[in-house]
Amino acid sequence: MSTTRARLLEQVADDSQRHYADYMLFNQAMADHLGLHPTDLQCVSLLDLESAPVSVGDVARLTGLTSGSATRLVDRMVKAGLVERHPDPHDRRRQLVALAPEARARIGAAWDEPGRAFVAVLDSYSDDELRLIADYLRKAAAVGRDQAARLAGGGQA
Amino acid sequence: MSTTRARLLEQVADDSQRHYADYMLFNQAMADHLGLHPTDLQCVSLLDLESAPVSVGDVARLTGLTSGSATRLVDRMVKAGLVERHPDPHDRRRQLVALAPEARARIGAAWDEPGRAFVAVLDSYSDDELRLIADYLRKAAAVGRDQAARLAGGGQA
């Protein structure tokens, strides 16, 4: 591998790290702005992404919290009117968690301007370029997921 | 704008959101693995990125914490042997925070395998493609930074 190639790889890795740092900052600012704990906002985001019903245990898995903490997270969010708890008709032990419609609107409104700015960036790329970016995002996400799994339990299992 | 273009933009935005969700999970798993609070790991990452000396106040700005919390964050990290505090020779009010060499090695080792997996993904792209990805990362980071600033103080200033 040539030196310039190595340098390019290093450069992208560095850009990636800075990119994540800025994202974290944005995420905290957004949570503050909405009067939420960062974890709560993360949970909202997760619920927004999932089309299938999500149980409290799923919340725990998706956030990396323990089951007890997930219960309290949902408690908090129900109290704040962000989500609703519904018993699972197929398993009476489980509670399904769903975004409250009113919360979806409220959070959606807060995403309005950041979303516009972000889409403006995306819109500066061609279709092919966007497909490449999407491909990268999916592959990087897969690495994150795999490595998280490895660190969490894969080590000794 | 054609419908397929709109759908493509939506698709990339969705991939981006999932990508961030997976990153958060990885970040927490990594922090747990190192026995650190996620904030501490974030701080390590920030110190790793900055080449210029970083003060406690800088840590507060870069993490989004208040100055008091930043002081405690640095306290914690000094106690854990992650960073060292040195008085700023040019301003005796300030304390400069630097990664402890031993910590850099320890954290670096933990990044070894995830780093390899990540670079493997990057290596599957051509030079031009990598330049495009880097460009995207920088632009997305800029959006995050701008929007964080807007949410934090730009609203009424």
Place this chain on the structure above:
DNA sequence: AGATTTATCTGCGTTACGCAGATACTTCTC
């Protein structure tokens, strides 16, 4: 039916965090 596993919830202790005020130092103004 009884035993085991699984999903959620509940005490309890630890600790990260924000807020507000204190202290030490620098910079500005005259």
Place this chain on the structure above:
DNA sequence: GAGAAGTATCTGCGTAACGCAGATAAATCT
């Protein structure tokens, strides 16, 4: 250069998010 204003860090205090371990209830296995 003395006093005022601004800035960097630290400290006391209260709140609350989190993990852990055990309780409870319902599903699944034998």
